[in-house]
Amino acid sequence: MLRIAHATDIHWTCRPPISSLFGKRLLGSANLYVRGRARHFTRHAQDHLMEALEELSPDMLFLTGDLTAQALPEEFALAREQLSTLLDSTPTFIMPGNHDAYTHASVRERNMESVFGDWMHLRNEGIGVFEHDGVYAVSLNPCRPTKLDAVGAVPQVQLDHLPQVLSQAPENDFVTLALHYPVVGKHGRPYAHGGHALLNAPELIKVLNACERRPDMIIHGHIHKGYRSEVLLDDGHTIPTFNPGSGGYAYMPKKDRAACFNVYSVEDGKLIGVDRYRLGPEGFEPEDGGAYASGR
Ligand SMILES: [Fe+2]
Ligand SMILES: [Fe+2]
Numbered sequence: 598m599l600r601i602a603h604a605t606d607i608h609w610t611c612r613p614p615i616s617s618l619f620g621k622r623l624l625g626s627a628n629l630y631v632r633g634r635a636r637h638f639t640r641h642a643q644d645h646l647m648e649a650l651e652e653l654s655p656d657m658l659f660l661t662g663d664l665t666a667q668a669l670p671e672e673f674a675l676a677r678e679q680l681s682t683l684l685d686s687t688p689t690f691i692m693p694g695n696h697d698a699y700t701h702a703s704v705r706e707r708n709m710e711s712v713f714g715d716w717m718h719l720r721n722e723g724i725g726v727f728e729h730d731g732v733y734a735v736s737l738n739p740c741r742p743t744k745l746d747a748v749g750a751v752p753q754v755q756l757d758h759l760p761q762v763l764s765q766a767p768e769n770d771f772v773t774l775a776l777h778y779p780v781v782g783k784h785g786r787p788y789a790h791g792g793h794a795l796l797n798a799p800e801l802i803k804v805l806n807a808c809e810r811r812p813d814m815i816i817h818g819h820i821h822k823g824y825r826s827e828v829l830l831d832d833g834h835t836i837p838t839f840n841p842g843s844g845g846y847a848y849m850p851k852k853d854r855a856a857c858f859n860v861y862s863v864e865d866g867k868l869i870g871v872d873r874y875r876l877g878p879e880g881f882e883p884e885d886g887g888a889y890a891s892g893r
Contacts, residue, residue, distance in 0.1 A: 598869070599730060602655035602687075604646060604844035604858040605777075605818025606663040606694065608638040609679060611671040621700055621744070622667055637821075638666075638845040642856040642876055643679065646844045649874060649881035651682050655860060657729055658687045661818040662694025662740065662777035663843075664713075668703035673712040684716065690727035691716040692736040694777040694818060695749055701742045722754045724762055731866065733766035734773040735759070735812070739795055746792040747819075749778045756797075756804050763810040769866045774812035774836075781838060783824045793819065806830050814839065814861070814868055821846060823857050823873070825889050841873060848876050853893055857884075 613622055650658065665672035683689065697709045710717065717736075718725045725736035737759070739749035766772045778795035779788040780802065787798035795801070805811060805828060815828065815838040823842025827835040841859040848855050855876040862870035873888035874881040884891055 599656045599732065599771075599863045600653070601657050601659060601732065601773075601861040601863060602650055602653060602858060603659045603661065603816050603839070603841055603861065604650065605661040605841060606821055606843040607643055607646065607660075607676070607845040608663055608666050608696065608843065609643060609672050609676045609845070610638060610666040611669055611675060613667060613669055614671075621742070626667070637847055637854075638843070639847040642847055643845045645876055645880050646856055646858065647679055647683065650858065651686075653860065655687060657727075657732065658683055658689045659734065659773070659775055659816060660689065660691045661775055661816055662692050663696045663818060664691075664694070664709075665697055665699075668697050668699035668708050670708055670712075673697075673708055677712050688727075688729045689716045690718060690725065690734055690736065690775065692725055692775060692777060693717075693738055693740045695740045695743070695747050698740040698742055704742060720762070722758055723752065724755055724758055726762060726765075728767075728770075731767075731770050732773065732863065733770040734775055735762050737774070737776040737801075739776060739778050739797075748792065748794050748796050750796040751776070751801055756800060759804055760808045760810075763808050763812065766810055771863045771866045771868070772810065772812045774815045776815075776817055778819050779817050779826075779838070779840060780815055781826050781828050783826055785826050785829060802828060802830075805836065806832075812836055813866070816840070816859075816861075818843070822854075822893060823859075823889070825871075837868070839871065846876070848878070856881075859888065 821843040842857040
């Protein structure tokens with residue numbers, strides 16, 4: 598049996614140098630430090646997360662983006678340092694979140710790739726392919742700098758390539774599709790509206806309908822409270838989707854908020870179990886009643 602750990606939206610945060618405080622980063626920093634969003638994510642939670650994952654020693658680790666708050670080189674360096682034990686010991690697949698592509702300059706200067714390129718396993722057109730021990734995982738990158746909202750869209754060229762990339766999965770492998778944005782919301786409808794949307798979620802679902810080889814599961818982040826759902830295809834086939842919720846969330850029991858991560862158990866190319874861990878006063882513990890039993 599294989600255990601795949603999945604964490605997302607850890608949001609390691611550094612105060613930006615004054616010289617970078619203009620445009621979107623000025624507004625973002627006001628949101629983080631004046632309105633207090635930075636307090637939503639704590640080193641306490643992030644440190645516990647690293648400790649819990651290191652202790653768990655999974656067979657592989659997937660990180661579905663938003664490692665940083667503002668895609669600063671200092672934030673990527675901090676994330677790299679904090680992840681170093683895991684990256685040295687565990688085959689890892691990393692993809693960007695919208696906060697890792699925060700400004701046009703951060704994308705142009707490849708702030709993320711220059712630090713995490715070895716674990717992004719990029720092939721053509723921004724699609725990543727990670728193959729390890731019977732697991733075949735494909736990442737899409739719908740993240741792009743925006744003005745004020747946090748919407749994304751899978752580039753058409755990635756939608757065009759996806760069926761072929763999925764079809765290259767070895768016959769008995771467990772196939773995972775991983776991206777930062779949700780494909781569907783909690784209730785199974787395309788996550789295509791509002792300021793945080795994956796704008797072309799319906800198009801991605803159309804492509805999945807047409808794929809001969811379909812993913813066995815879809816994992817994502819972006820929404821900081823976790824949920825599981827499923828993509829319903831036209832022929833009645835369903836693909837389970839999992840968002841653990843933010844791995845860097847401050848422990849705030851009064852607000853019913855805590856960091857989480859998931860562990861997927863895979864055997865003979867099939868998903869046989871999901872465990873979700875939640876930060877409590879003593880560190881991470883398995884969620885009471887099983888993954889997502891708490892409904893939060
Ligand atoms: Fe996030
Ligand atoms: Fe996000």
